[in-house]
Amino acid sequence: MRETINSAVRINKFLSQAGLCSRRQADFYVEQGKVTVDGKTAEPGTKVCEGQEVCFNGKPVRMDTQTVYLAYNKPKGIVCTSSKEEANNIIDAVGYPSRIYPVGRLDKDSQGLILLTNDGEAANEIMKARNYHEKEYEVTVNKRITNDFIQGMRNGVPLSELDTVTRKCTVKKEGPDSFRIILTQGLNRQIRRMCEYFGYRVTKLRRVRVMNIRLGNLKEGSYRKLTPEEIKMLKEELIRER
Incomplete structure (x- = not known):
């Protein structure tokens, strides 16, 4: 089946717009030789024109006609990957009937809010570190917190280990061994690494907000569709940053 697109676009952008994955993941798939354009293996920088057939793992990539935005309360043990090779992948855990993928990550031992969508462009903008998007967490550690x-x-x-210094952030003590933190970056296991630097070990980590989207009372292991107002506010902020 041939897909209609408005003009020539790079292969990673096409796959992102089709809701298959983020641009970064698309680049990885292309490098692995999993993507073809009119039967020929795509290369980084390949452009797709109107009427060309794009396939991933031999299956045609179809443009989704309806955009999906979900908020999911991820339990511990679920891995934020769309790879079916991972038994506890987030896509199977959510069980949504159409193709979606996670926006960013929460490590396996963490829980709380993660967004999923088939809107590759929006996902790409949300994940850009330079945009300073706020992500809020509730954290419990293994001993009493000091000033x-x-x-x-x-x-x-x-x-x-990451050869960097974290950005200044908002941190508020919530209890003897718990605090709330708002980050504007998403380094690998960042909060856990930050705590370890001061001799603390995280025992519970839950994300409660991404930008204007809040976890609220969403039951663990459940998802909900974003409201029209949430989507409107989200897109307005992304547009302001371009």
């Missing part, structure tokens, strides 16, 4: 710990977390933490 020095809170101040240290706020002011930027050197992470030698």
Whole structure:
């Protein structure tokens, strides 16, 4: 089946717009030789023109006619990947009837809010670190929190294993061993690494907000569609940043 597109676009953008994956993941699939255009293996930078057939793993890539935006309360143990090779992948856990994929990640031991969509362009913008999108977390650690710990977390933490210093952030003590933190970046296991720097170990980590989307009282393991107002506010913020 041949897909109609408005003009020539790069293969990673086409796959993203089709809701298959993010542009970054699309580049990976292309490098693996999983994508063809009119029967020929695509290369990085390949452009797709109107009327050409794009296939992934031998199956035609069809443009989704309806855009989907979901909020999901991820339990511990679920892995934020669309790969079927992972038994506990988030796509099977959600069980949505049409193709979607996660926007960003929460590590396997963390829980809480993650967005899923088939809108590749929006997903790409949300994940860009330069846009400083807020993500809010509730964290419990293994011992009593001190004021020095809170101040240290706020002011930027050197992470030698990632060769970087974290951005300054908002941190508020919530209880003897718990705090709330708002990040504008998404480094690998960032909060856990930040806590470890000060000699603390995270025992529970739950994300409760991404930009204007809040977890609220969504039951663990359940998902809901974003409201029209949530989608409107989300897109307005993304447009302002372009």
